Amino acid sequence: MRALCWTGAGRVAVRQVPDPELRNGHDAIVRVRLSATCGGDLPLLAGRAPYLADGDVLGHEFLGEVVAVGPQVHRHRVGDRVVVSSTVACGSCWQCRSGAPWCCDNGNLVPEASELAYGQAVPGAFGRPTAAGGFAGGHAEYVRVPYADVGAFGIPDEVSDERALFAADAAPAGWLAAELGGVHPGAVVAVWGAGAVGQLTARAASLLGADRVIIMDPREDRLRMARRHTDAETVDPRHPDIPAELRERTGGRGPDICVEAVGPAWDGRPRSLAERLTGAAERPPAVHEAMHSCRKGGTVVVLGEFTGQVDAFPLGAVGAKGLRVRGARQHGAGQVPTLLERMARDELRTEHLATHRLPLEEGARGYALFRDRRDGCVRALFSPDLPPAG
Ligand SMILES: NC(=O)c1ccc[n+]([C@@H]2O[C@H](COP(=O)([O-])OP(=O)(O)OC[C@H]3O[C@@H](n4cnc5c(N)ncnc54)[C@H](O)[C@@H]3O)[C@@H](O)[C@H]2O)c1
Ligand SMILES: [Zn+2]
Ligand SMILES: [Zn+2]
DSSP, rough: EEEEEETTTTEEEEEEEEOOOOOOOEEEEEEEEEEOOOOOGHHHHOOOSOOTHHHHHHHHEEEEEEEEOOOOOOSOOOOOOEESSSSSSOSSSSSHHHTTTGGGGOOSTTTHHHHHHHSSSEEEEETTTTTTTOOOSBBSSSEEEEEEEHEEEETTSOOOOOHGGGTTTTHHHHHHHHHHTTTTOOOOOEOOOSSHHHHHHHOOOOHHSSSSSEEOOOHHHHHHHHHSSOOEOOOOOOOOOOHHHHHHHTSSOOOEEEEOOOOOOSSSOOHHHHHHHHHHEETTTTHHHHHHHHHHHTHHHOOSOOOOTTTTTTTTHHHHHTTTTEOOOSHHHHHHHHHHHHTTSSSSOOOOOOOOOEEEHHOOOOHHHHHHHHGGGGGGETTTTTTOOO
């Protein structure tokens, strides 16, 4: 089959790779209709992820049609249209049964990298082949989906592909942030980052009853989009003191819940495997601002995917301001079914985020547009069915 592979720092290309096969009774094979880029793919693209190898298939946000199921798959049949959660969780270990599938003990085929970076293995994910899980990604014609009853979700007929695709990762991530932050009626929520994840966090906060949502981003075009498609207010990106502005807008207290949906920045290439494993060269552009802005006793949610150690973390603020600091990876099961229902009822719309749709063969162009945020690109979508241009 054809698949969009990582071929070296900053490079991707379509290659012929073996078709995936059912390897376990709980597996399904999905024929991909659409996949998308995500901010979480940018460190991979740049060659910063440990153990990412030439030829690994990228892409953790995808949907398609079931073409084969193992004998232990009961919720899906051949022909079903499904969206697949980016996180691979087993659904039956102690963590999964305790309501924390983002801590699943079984979803990772290659636990060494996360054991080194965090002390314990974290769940697997698609499209991060050996760095986090060992599962080939969705920028391909077909994908093997392990634990298909847990991680794949049937899509209601009323929901278009462009909408349902966001239920793979960005929408449940935003929903999870709002839930972990404890959004409640009357709350004031501030969100850093107006990419798809930040905008869907803002929308989740409104749907959960937040009184006000304020979103920040250096990109005026993304703020315009957020004003148009969510109830959020925005802050002028040229403002010299964002925490002061947020206090000003909240009676001097600061927002109750501050969500970081930006992710890491870095200078230059990682020089060694140790640097890639620990994330020693990563900078967190928005974490400090979120910690400083949050009201005393409030909650900071870090959605951004950092590798390991990030220097100068404002640890003092946790005790001095009595902050709750939360983070997690979205995991599908807790959020996707209700998000798909909200999509079917038209409460949650995501099409505007699907700014570009390209054949797999234009993967390099799609990733460059997304990485450089050119031409208004918020998500580049790839369809293996679209014929290559020319
Ligand atoms: N925890 C999860 O389950 C989960 C799921 C999906 C994505 N993520 C993470 O969420 C992050 C965002 O994802 P995305 O797809 O929206 O990425 P994106 O790259 O499209 O958007 C990030 C946005 O942050 C903005 N930004 C940069 N510096 C900023 C600053 N100092 N203040 C405010 N905004 C700033 C950028 O201009 C950009 O618009 C990534 O780190 C991704 O890995 C986490
Ligand atoms: Zn993602
Ligand atoms: Zn599990």
